[in-house]
Amino acid sequence: MLNTENISSGFDVELHLGARWLRTALSIIIAERSADLPFEPTIISVQIIDEGGWDLRVRLAILGNVNASVSLNATGDALVLNTDNPLLPIETVSLPPFGALAGPPQLRKVMGDDDHESALALLLNINIRASAQDVDPLPSGTHLDRGNPASLSPYLPNGQHLALGISSTTFQRFANHIWHDSLRNEDGRHLILDDGERRGFWKRVDVDLNDERIRFQVKGEADIDNGFLDFFIDADINFTLTLTPVLTDDGRLKFETSTDLNIDTGLMGDFLAFLTGGLLAFPLMAISGGLLNPLTLGIGAVVALEVAENVVGDVVLREVIGEADDAEIIRSRQQTCHEGLIKLASPPPPEEDSAISVGPLDAIPSDITLITDREPELYTRYLSVNANFTELAMSGNGFGVAGSSSAGEKIIPHPVEINEVIYEEDELQGITYQRLATTTRKYLTVAEMESRLAEGSINLPVRLRMADTDSDYQLPEGKLATLCLYPQRIRRVDTVITHFEFPGPHVLSVADCVRLQNAGVLYLRGLQLIEPRDGTTPYFRSRPDASPDNNLESLPEF
Numbered sequence: 312m313l314n315t316e317n318i319s320s321g322f323d324v325e326l327h328l329g330a331r332w333l334r335t336a337l338s339i340i341i342a343e344r345s346a347d348l349p350f351e352p353t354i355i356s357v358q359i360i361d362e363g364g365w366d367l368r369v370r371l372a373i374l375g376n377v378n379a380s381v382s383l384n385a386t387g388d389a390l391v392l393n394t395d396n397p398l399l400p401i402e403t404v405s406l407p408p409f410g411a412l413a414g415p416p417q418l419r420k421v422m423g424d425d426d427h428e429s430a431l432a433l434l435l436n437i438n439i440r441a442s443a444q445d446v447d448p449l450p451s452g453t454h455l456d457r458g459n460p461a462s463l464s465p466y467l468p469n470g471q472h473l474a475l476g477i478s479s480t481t482f483q484r485f486a487n488h489i490w491h492d493s494l495r496n497e498d499g500r501h502l503i504l505d506d507g508e509r510r511g512f513w514k515r516v517d518v519d520l521n522d523e524r525i526r527f528q529v530k531g532e533a534d535i536d537n538g539f540l541d542f543f544i545d546a547d548i549n550f551t552l553t554l555t556p557v558l559t560d561d562g563r564l565k566f567e568t569s570t571d572l573n574i575d576t577g578l579m580g581d582f583l584a585f586l587t588g589g590l591l592a593f594p595l596m597a598i599s600g601g602l603l604n605p606l607t608l609g610i611g612a613v614v615a616l617e618v619a620e621n622v623v624g625d626v627v628l629r630e631v632i633g634e635a636d637d638a639e640i641i642r643s644r645q646q647t648c649h650e651g652l653i654k655l656a657s658p659p660p661p662e663e664d665s666a667i668s669v670g671p672l673d674a675i676p677s678d679i680t681l682i683t684d685r686e687p688e689l690y691t692r693y694l695s696v697n698a699n700f701t702e703l704a705m706s707g708n709g710f711g712v713a714g715s716s717s718a719g720e721k722i723i724p725h726p727v728e729i730n731e732v733i734y735e736e737d738e739l740q741g742i743t744y745q746r747l748a749t750t751t752r753k754y755l756t757v758a759e760m761e762s763r764l765a766e767g768s769i770n771l772p773v774r775l776r777m778a779d780t781d782s783d784y785q786l787p788e789g790k791l792a793t794l795c796l797y798p799q800r801i802r803r804v805d806t807v808i809t810h811f812e813f814p815g816p817h818v819l820s821v822a823d824c825v826r827l828q829n830a831g832v833l834y835l836r837g838l839q840l841i842e843p844r845d846g847t848t849p850y851f852r853s854r855p856d857a858s859p860d861n862n863l864e865s866l867p868e869f
Contacts, residue, residue, distance in 0.1 A: 313704035313711045317427070317466040318476035322458035323437045323484065324409070324674045325466065325476045327421070327430035330357045330367075332472040335716040336681055336696050337369060340402055343682050343694065350374075359420065359429035365395070366420055366431065374398070381431055387415025404681050407620075408629055410673030411438035413454040419463055427465035430474075434458060435674055440491035441484035444515060447499075448491040455484070467713065473698060474713035475675055479520050481709070486518040486527060494529070503531060503548075510534055511548065522705050525554040549573045554616075554672075556710065562699030564675055564712055566616040568633070618675055621655075621785045622693065622723040630657075631672055648795035648836050649784050652726055656782040675712070678719055688746060688753035689763075690790045693721040722766075724792040732817045739823045744791075755791070757826075763790040764831040794833040800869040808850070811835075812869050825849045838863060 318325055334357040345351045353372040360368045365378040379394045384403065392402040409416070413436040423429040440448045441455040449455065467474040494501050494513045503511035511533035518527050531548040551571040558564060614633045621630070644655040677698055684692040700714035730745040730752050741756040755763070766789060786792055798811035802818075812818050819827075827833045828840055835851055842849040853863045 312426070312468055313474065313476075313702055313713055314426075314466070315476065315478075315704055315706045315708040315711055317464040318478040318709045318711065319462050319464040320432075320434055320458055320460060321462055321478075321480070322417075322434040323413075323439075323441075323477070323481045324435040325463070326409075326433040326435070326676060327428075327467040327474045327476075328433070329428040329430045329467045329472055329474075330359050331428075332696065332716045333357050333359075333367065333431070335472065335718060336404065336679075339681050339694050339696065339718050340404070343684065344400075344402075359422070359431065361420065361422055369394075381418070383416065383418045387417075390418075405683075406433075407676060407679050409435050409676070410629065412436060413438045417458075417460055419460045421463050421465050423465045423467070423469075426469060428467040428469055428471065430465070430467045432463055432466075434460060434463070437481075437485075437674060439484060439488035441487055442491070444487050444490045448495075457484075466711070468702065471702065471713040472716040473676075474711060476709060476711040477674075478709040479707060482518045482520060482525060486516040489527070489529070490516045501531075503533060511546075520705060520707055520710065523555065524705075525556075525710065527552040527554075556703055556705065556712075557615075558700050558703050558712070562701060562714055563617065563677065564700050564703075566672060568614040568616050616672060618673060618677055620678060620721075621657075622691075622721065629673060629677075644785075646787075647782075647784075648834070650726070651728060651795055652786065653793040653795050653834055654784040655787055656784055658782055678721075680721075688725070688751050689727065689744060689792075690722050690724045693723070695719040695721065722788055722790055724786050724789050726786065727792050727794075729794065729813070729815060729817050732819060737820075739820070760791060760827070760832045761830040764793065766790060791832070793831055795836050796833055797836045797838075798863070798866060801863070801866045802869055808863070821850060822848075824851070 334354055337357065338354050341352055341354065350373050352374055355370040355372060357370075358368045359366065360378075362368075363378070364380065366381045367379040369377045369379060371377055374396060377394050377396045377399065379392055382391050382393075383389070384391050388406050390404040390406065392404065406416070417434040419432050419434060421430055421432050436454065436458060438454070441457065442449055466476055490501070490513075494516070496502050496504070501513035502509050503513065511531055513529065513531040515530050516527060517530070518525065520526075529548075529550040529552070531550075533546045533548055549572070551573075553569045553571070555567040555569075556564060557567055616631050616633050618629055619632050644657050646653055647656045648654075649656065678695040679698075680693045680695045682694040684694065695718075697717050697719035698714055699717060700712045702713040704711045726747040727744040728747060729742055731743040733740045733743065733754075739757055741754055742760065743752055743754045745752045796813050798813055799816070800812040801808050802810035802812070808821055810818055810820050811824060824833070824835060825840060825842075828835060837854060838851040839854055840849065840851055851863065
């Protein structure tokens with residue numbers, strides 16, 4: 312059972328990885344590396360030990376007991392495993408980005424007791440302005456010194472694989488960060504402004520925890536200028552942001568987030584309440600900005616925050632996304648055409664000075680990528696240890712989650728384009744893809760293309776939406792990127808369009824375009840695929856609009 316009193320190191324976040332988590336990780340590594348070894352080792356057991364400078368004792372079939380040490384590399388973004396067996400090479404395991412940190416994490420070993428497992432503990436300090444609200448913030452790039460590894464206590468409950476703890480002092484530091492960062496004007500004052508005009512000032516940010524929720528309260532005072540009444544109706548503002556943690560059925564952690572705003576105008580409040588309407592925007596925009604957007608959702612709306620992962624290049628990035636109680640995704644990812652491929656477009660994050668930071672939430676681990684396995688031509692495969700949280704605890708001492716671990720996989724395609732379309736006697740055989748910005752090519756048959764897209768995350772039938780110009784773009788998961796094409800010329804037989812020519816030039820029959828679009832291999836941008844109910848031949852047509860200039864029928868013929 313989680314005991315939040317044992318979150319004792321003084322660091323912002325503690326992540327305890329037990330022997331069972333390490334066994335999952337080592338099993339993934341050994342399975343991938345076994346092809347390079349003269350044997351195929353099987354892990355029988357893993358123990359965390361404190362003997363002779365070693366951290367782990369791994370019992371392997373064939374090799375028997377192997378002692379291992381675990382340390383952080385110089386930059387603090389990877390674990391380094393070394394063993395006393397020369398047949399096993401040194402292994403480096405990249406750590407996920409735990410949000411923005413104030414410095415490299417520290418790694419310490421903590422031995423268990425009657426109620427807790429032994430563990431390797433990662434100790435993290437978040438990049439927040441943590442100093443007290445009654446003092447000036449430290450200069451940019453410098454941080455409050457905090458955390459003492461010697462104060463670390465065993466925290467991982469017996470039987471669990473990993474546990475994470477955030478102490479109550481971390482949330483107070485988080486409140487201090489809101490005060491110093493989100494509520495501070497460029498001139499250093501904590502003013503509530505309306506079009507640059509002073510309308511009040513902020514007083515303080517408080518936080519408290521109990522066994523159900525985390526609550527931030529932002530307090531201020533607004534000026535209500537109404538002539539002769541001005542002297543006694545300054546309004547006290549109380550903005551409350553409440554985070555309620557919830558474990559989902561699939562072992563993920565979400566935070567249900569609600570907001571509440573109270574403006575107390577004293578004895579004349581009821582009579583003059585309408586005067587305060589214009590003040591509603593100020594605390595909400597200053598605290599929540601574009602992330603929660605309560606002005607759009609309405610005061611009191613519930614938003615579920617979740618740490619999500621996406622891959623940009625070869626880096627696994629993490630972000631906090633929100634889902635409103637009407638199922639609208641706040642940072643929604645929409646399928647869209649971008650640079651000739653279907654991508655997921657996310658609206659840009661809110662400006663730093665207009666949104667509440669979610670640093671502590673972003674530091675909660677979900678999946679930790681261990682191995683990047685590249686197929687050079689078309690995709691990269693990421694092997695990870697996934698966290699499946701089953702236990703949650705909250706109290707005035709802090710917040711924590713614990714759970715089991717399992718092997719996971721994420722496959723992200725490379726950006727590609729068509730190099731060659733291959734037909735034999737009017738029958739499409741396959742397509743040769745070329746990875747963008749390289750000379751790397753790979754030929755896939757039609758069946759192979761369809762198989763790869765069936766395993767991906769493109770939603771069929773493909774539905775696209777226009778993306779914001781400043782959106783972030785990522786390729787959906789899968790072993791093959793989906794091409795987004797528009798024909799430059801057409802071929803007819805009598806009045807029927809039979810073939811399209813795409814830039815390259817590459818020619819595909821309309822029948823093959825229908826088949827490939829239905830499989831998610833490609834998408835003809837701006838055209839509608841019509842499949843008549845009477846079973847007659849499917850065809851493409853231009854989307855109805857008021858302009859004849861973009862009609863498919865008006866394209867030149869070849």
